[in-house]
Amino acid sequence: MKLKKKNSLSLDKFINFSLYDKKFGYYMKKNPFGQESDFITAPNISRLFSEMIAIWIISFWQSLGSPKKFNLVELGAGNGEMMKIIIESFQNFPFFLESCNFMIHEKSPTLINIQKKLIKNKIKWIPNINKINKDPSIFIANEFFDAIAIKQFNKKKSLWFEKFVNLENSKRPFFFEKRADIKKIEKKIKFKISQNQNFIEYSKLGLNYLKDISNIIKKNTGGLLLIDYGYTDKKMKNTLQAVSNHKFANILSNIGNVDITHNINFNIFEKFVKQMNGLKTNLTSQKDFLTKLGIKERAEIISKNKNFTKKSDIYYRLERLINKKQMGHLFKVMLIKNENNKFKLGF
Numbered sequence: 001m002k003l004k005k006k007n008s009l010s011l012d013k014f015i016n017f018s019l020y021d022k023k024f025g026y027y028m029k030k031n032p033f034g035q036e037s038d039f040i041t042a043p044n045i046s047r048l049f050s051e052m053i054a055i056w057i058i059s060f061w062q063s064l065g066s067p068k069k070f071n072l073v074e075l076g077a078g079n080g081e082m083m084k085i086i087i088e089s090f091q092n093f094p095f096f097l098e099s100c101n102f103m104i105h106e107k108s109p110t111l112i113n114i115q116k117k118l119i120k121n122k123i124k125w126i127p128n129i130n131k132i133n134k135d136p137s138i139f140i141a142n143e144f145f146d147a148i149a150i151k152q153f154n155k156k157k158s159l160w161f162e163k164f165v166n167l168e169n170s171k172r173p174f175f176f177e178k179r180a181d182i183k184k185i186e187k188k189i190k191f192k193i194s195q196n197q198n199f200i201e202y203s204k205l206g207l208n209y210l211k212d213i214s215n216i217i218k219k220n221t222g223g224l225l226l227i228d229y230g231y232t233d234k235k236m237k238n239t240l241q242a243v244s245n246h247k248f249a250n251i252l253s254n255i256g257n258v259d260i261t262h263n264i265n266f267n268i269f270e271k272f273v274k275q276m277n278g279l280k281t282n283l284t285s286q287k288d289f290l291t292k293l294g295i296k297e298r299a300e301i302i303s304k305n306k307n308f309t310k311k312s313d314i315y316y317r318l319e320r321l322i323n324k325k326q327m328g329h330l331f332k333v334m335l336i337k338n339e340n341n342k343f344k345l346g347f
C-alpha cells in the first residue's frame, strides 16, 4: 500500500489515513461490525439496547415540550442497526413519529450504502451537521467519538512533544516525537487542554464536534446522548489501541485493516462543555442507564413463552450490555442539554 508521499504524519493524520482514506481506510472499504467481523457494538449485541435508547428519546422529546417538528440526528451510524430498531420502536407513537425528522451523519460511503439498504424509512444523510434547520435537535452517538482520530503529547521537563509516525519505509513505520507549541494549540481550540497534565490525548475533531453540537443545542434546544467507552480521571492516559478480529493488534502493522480507537476522557468532555456556558452535563454508567430505563423488565417480557435456548440467549446478551465486568462499567452515557432542562431519566 502506498502511504501517499509523506515521510511522516502526526498521529491524528496517520489514524485518519488508516481509518478513512478513500481507498485504503478501514471504515471505507468494508463492514467491520458483528460477530464474524472485527468488533461488535451494543446495537448489534441486542435490540434491547436500541429499544431503551428509543424510549429515552421519546421521554427527552417530551421534556422539550413535545415539539411538533424536531431533528433526530445519529452520528456515525455504522451498519444502521440502532436507527432501524429505534424507528421500529417509534411505530407505536404516531404523533411523535410524525414530528421526527430523521438524519444520519456518516463519513463512510460504504457504510451509508449499507445503512440505506437496511433502513427503509425516510432518512436524510447529512454531510455537515451545522447545516441542519433551526428545529430542536436530539443527537445520539454510540461509539462515534472513539472512532475519531486523536493527537498525543508528552511533557518532558517543561517542554511539550507531539507524537508522529515515521513512514519513510512504509513496511516499517515507527513513532517519534516533535516539539510542540501547546499554548498555540490551546489558543486555537479555546481550551486549556494542558492544565494539570503531563500527558495529553485528545481529538481536535472530537472537540470540534462537541463545540458545534453544543452550540446547536444552545440555539435550537435539544441534547446530545453520547455512549462510549472511557474513564473519568482528571489525568489523561494513553489509551490508543488497535483492534482486529476481536483482539488487540499492532497500530503500525497492517495499516487500513485494523480498527484504531481510544477511550474517551469524560472529565475533559465535561470541562469543555462547562466552559461554553448555558449547558449542563449528566454522566452515568451504561449499566445504570439501561437498568433505570427498564432493560431487565423488557428482557423478562420478551423472553416469556420462549424456549430455554432463546431465553438463555436473551439473558446472555443482556449480561454483555450491563455486567460490570463486560460493557456495564467501561461504557458510560453522557447527556448534554440546556441548563434549564431538568430532565434526568436514566441518570
Ligand SMILES: C[S@@+](CC[C@H](N)C(=O)[O-])C[C@H]1O[C@@H](n2cnc3c(N)ncnc32)[C@H](O)[C@@H]1O
Binding pocket: 027, 033, 041, 042, 043, 044, 075, 076, 077, 078, 079, 082, 105, 106, 107, 108, 111, 141, 142, 143, 144, 147, 148
Ligand atoms: C465504531 S463505529 C460505531 C457505529 C455505530 N454507532 C454502532 O454503534 O454500531 C463509528 C462510526 O462513526 C463513523 N464516523 C467516524 N468518523 C466520522 C465523522 N467524522 N463523520 C461521520 N461519521 C464518522 C464511522 O464511519 C462509523 O460508522
